[in-house]
Amino acid sequence: xxxxxxxxxxxxxxxxxxxxxxxxxxxxxxxxxxxxxxxxxxxxxxxxxxxxxxxxxxxxxxxxxxxxxxxxxxxxxxxxxxxxxxxxxxxxxxxxxxxxxxxxxxxxxxxxxxxxxxxxxxxxxxxxxxxxxxxxxxxxxxxxxxxxxxxxxxxxxxxxxxxxxxxxxxxxxxxxxxxxxxxxxxxxxxxxxxxxxxxxxxxxxxxxxxxxxxxxxxxxxxxxxxxxxxxxxxxxxxxxxxxxxxxxxxxxxxxxxxxxxxxxxxxxxxxxxxxxxxxxxxxxxxxxxxxxxxxxxxxxxxxxxxxxxxxxxxxxxxxxxxxxxxxxxxxxxxxxxxxxxxxxxxxxxxxxxxxxxxxxxxxxxxxxxxxxxxxxxxxxxxxxxxxxxxxxxxxxxxxxxxxxxxxxxxxxxxxxxxxxxxxxxxxxxxxxxxxxxxxxxxxxxxxxxxxxxxxxxxxxxxxxxxxxxxxxxxxxxxxxxxxxxxxxxxxxxxxxxxxx
Amino acid sequence: xxxxxxxxxxxxxxxxxxxxxxxxxxxxxxxxxxxxxxxxxxxxxxxxxxxxxxxxxxxxxxxxxxxxxxxxxxxxxxxxxxxxxxxxxxxxxxxxxxxxxxxxxxxxxxxxxxxxxxxxxxxxxxxxxxxxxxxxxxxxxxxxxxxxxxxxxxxxxxxxxxxxxxxxxxxxxxxxxxx
Ligand code: HEM
Ligand SMILES: [Cu+2]
Ligand SMILES: [Cu+2]
Numbered sequence: 001x002x003x004x005x006x007x008x009x010x011x012x013x014x015x016x017x018x019x020x021x022x023x024x025x026x027x028x029x030x031x032x033x034x035x036x037x038x039x040x041x042x043x044x045x046x047x048x049x050x051x052x053x054x055x056x057x058x059x060x061x062x063x064x065x066x067x068x069x070x071x072x073x074x075x076x077x078x079x080x081x082x083x084x085x086x087x088x089x090x091x092x093x094x095x096x097x098x099x100x101x102x103x104x105x106x107x108x109x110x111x112x113x114x115x116x117x118x119x120x121x122x123x124x125x126x127x128x129x130x131x132x133x134x135x136x137x138x139x140x141x142x143x144x145x146x147x148x149x150x151x152x153x154x155x156x157x158x159x160x161x162x163x164x165x166x167x168x169x170x171x172x173x174x175x176x177x178x179x180x181x182x183x184x185x186x187x188x189x190x191x192x193x194x195x196x197x198x199x200x201x202x203x204x205x206x207x208x209x210x211x212x213x214x215x216x217x218x219x220x221x222x223x224x225x226x227x228x229x230x231x232x233x234x235x236x237x238x239x240x241x242x243x244x245x246x247x248x249x250x251x252x253x254x255x256x257x258x259x260x261x262x263x264x265x266x267x268x269x270x271x272x273x274x275x276x277x278x279x280x281x282x283x284x285x286x287x288x289x290x291x292x293x294x295x296x297x298x299x300x301x302x303x304x305x306x307x308x309x310x311x312x313x314x315x316x317x318x319x320x321x322x323x324x325x326x327x328x329x330x331x332x333x334x335x336x337x338x339x340x341x342x343x344x345x346x347x348x349x350x351x352x353x354x355x356x357x358x359x360x361x362x363x364x365x366x367x368x369x370x371x372x373x374x375x376x377x378x379x380x381x382x383x384x385x386x387x388x389x390x391x392x393x394x395x396x397x398x399x400x401x402x403x404x405x406x407x408x409x410x411x412x413x414x415x416x417x418x419x420x421x422x423x424x425x426x427x428x429x430x431x432x433x434x435x436x437x438x439x440x441x442x443x444x445x446x447x448x449x450x451x452x453x454x455x456x457x458x459x460x461x462x463x464x465x466x467x468x469x470x471x472x473x474x475x476x477x478x479x480x481x482x483x484x485x486x487x488x489x490x491x492x493x494x495x496x497x498x499x500x
Numbered sequence: 501x502x503x504x505x506x507x508x509x510x511x512x513x514x515x516x517x518x519x520x521x522x523x524x525x526x527x528x529x530x531x532x533x534x535x536x537x538x539x540x541x542x543x544x545x546x547x548x549x550x551x552x553x554x555x556x557x558x559x560x561x562x563x564x565x566x567x568x569x570x571x572x573x574x575x576x577x578x579x580x581x582x583x584x585x586x587x588x589x590x591x592x593x594x595x596x597x598x599x600x601x602x603x604x605x606x607x608x609x610x611x612x613x614x615x616x617x618x619x620x621x622x623x624x625x626x627x628x629x630x631x632x633x634x635x636x637x638x639x640x641x642x643x644x645x646x647x648x649x650x651x652x653x654x655x656x657x658x659x660x661x662x663x664x665x666x667x668x669x670x671x672x673x674x675x676x677x678x679x
Contacts (some may be wrong), residue, residue, distance in 0.1 A: 005574075130659070173506065282636060366546070373623075
């Protein structure tokens with residue numbers, strides 16, 4: 001078997017595991033590049049004084065932005081983490097390596113199908129593709145193929161940890177990082193099963209083999225897929241937080257029991273709490289919505305509250321052990337702020353917790369949802385969770401893993417040190433602009449909020465112009481941060497000095 | 501460590517800080533959870549939950565046309581202005597890309613507004629007060645509504661419905677009671 005010992009971490013690294021992490025990570029970064037470029041076009045179009053794209057291209061590229069940034073970048077990176085945690089962290093091998101490559105190939109083929117058919121103008125349906133809005137069949141086929149690939153990779157996770165146990169790679173329990181990805185993989189399997197339940201009939205409907213798909217049912221099952229898959233992201237992100245804290249600071253989770261319980265809460269409750277997307281839909285009764293989004297969601301939020309306590313606490317303990325014990329905040333002052341793997345983790349915790357979590361809990365309230373549903377405020381909320389939270393955490397993860405996996409040093413270290421701040425602040429400014437504009441009713445996914453050619457004249461409060469310009473400026477800063485990330489990460493992978 | 505298997509006795513009891521934090525978080529969760537149902541009894545604005553299936557879209561269209569014929573009081577830009585009786589059932593039809601017809605309502609009176617779509621999903625978004633509801637084809641969503649302030653309101657569409665999505669604007673007029 002092909003192993004090497006990592007000179008930096010002491011891990012015994014299986015060659016195939018390493019290759020799978022590499023390919024998935026690089027692919028993820030390439031799709032982030034595409035998705036981020038589309039994001040730039042979105043910001044430039046929604047910025048009233050710029051209003052860059054024409055309507056057709058705006059809706060088309062909006063479809064591509066959501067798909068590439070949300071699905072492809074994040075899922076490919078997560079599959080990289082699947083192999084990192086199920087083989088490398090356990091000092092063991094990937095079982096049946098070809099399964100990993102098949103999963104990768106399926107995901108890539110599905111991703112290309114969707115991108116090509118949308119670029120060709122045959123599927124301007126936005127990534128939610130609410131029926132009866134219809135795309136070309138290739139679009140749904142691409143999604144199905146991609147989902148089967150991702151499902152295979154999540155399944156592979158379980159095969160790996162079962163084999164690892166047989167090989168004696170761990171005795172009683174998994175390391176917390178692997179445990180977090182186990183939670184992510186469980187939710188992944190659930191979620192993608194929902195995806196199959198809805199996307200396969202929709203594919204047949206798109207080629208006229210099925211006559212009718214109920215639009216209400218579609219929305220319900222779509223969000224069982226779409227919302228629950230955000231919980232894959234949360235689990236993977238939180239696991240990344242724990243791992244970064246451990247690698248960078250040597251931090252120990254203060255209480256493994258508490259942290260693990262929190263992951264279990266995610267698995268149990270978030271799957272069900274997807275009806276907050278449907279709070280102002282017909283179909284469900286009030287009590288159904290209240291139980292689903294109230295009770296279930298809050299138990300999942302409780303889990304996040306636990307991590308929000310446990311991770312900073314573990315950082316504090318680790319830094320105090322290093323001797324930073326003066327006063328209450330000496331440890332915080334002396335944290336490695338210049339290390340982008342650390343700063344990204346810290347920024348991600350703050351962005352996700354304060355901006356994302358709080359807006360999520362508020363907008364997920366039944367009554368409040370009436371005045372926020374489908375406004376730009378929602379776009380602000382999820383850029384806080386998936387961008388300033390997950391994306392920033394994974395950027396930190398990239399900085400962390402490049403030396404271990406690619407065995408290269410990070411190039412342009414000063415630029416790299418500065419990048420997470422620029423990106424996180426840019427995104428924060430952008431999403432605050434979005435939330436402010438949305439609170440005046442400005443809709444998301446809308447090409448012309450001046451309604452210049454609509455039959456009745458309506459215009460929003462003039463202050464929305466300022467908020468949307470703030471969004472635009474923040475968006476530009478974030479894009480600049482994103483460009484630096486791509487240059488530094490891909491540059492390091494290709495040209496960084498070899499570490500051994 | 502999060503990257504190593506924990507030592508043998510890792511299943512430690514919770515400390516005081518941990519218990520306190522979790523208890524506080526749980527309490528907060530409970531408060532916000534309880535508030536949602538409670539607000540249905542004490543609050544003035546709650547999401548409607550009355551909904552029916554529309555078997556045949558033409559039937560809904562017929563209800564809209566019937567109401568327009570009965571209560572039409574004017575016309576603006578080719579759209580009939582309809583002034584239904586307070587308390588009555590009012591039908592609004594969404595289609596690519598218009599809201600039909602224009603409603604004239606009386607301040608302080610309650611109406612049952614039925615929303616349904618003739619083609620794909622639309623978003624019923626009343627501006628500038630910013631209230632939003634999803635309009636699906638095949639479903640009749642009944643929003644019970646009491647306008648509290650007179651003025652002109654616009655219905656924009658806030659669910660993507662194709663290339664003309666941003667052109668879809670309708671109108672609703674609220675008149676002071678008595679005139
Ligand atoms: C710096 C980079 C980014 C910028 C400037 C940006 C900007 C935007 C803007 C302006 C919109 C609103 C489009 C509209 O409704 O009119 C949008 C939508 C969206 N963004 Fe981003 N974004 C960025 C990065 C990301 C990333 C990294 C993700 C995912 C991880 C993401 C996920 C989404 C999603 C899911 C939507 C909703 C698409 C839809 O409504 O169909 N964005 N973005
Ligand atoms: Cu519409
Ligand atoms: Cu629309």
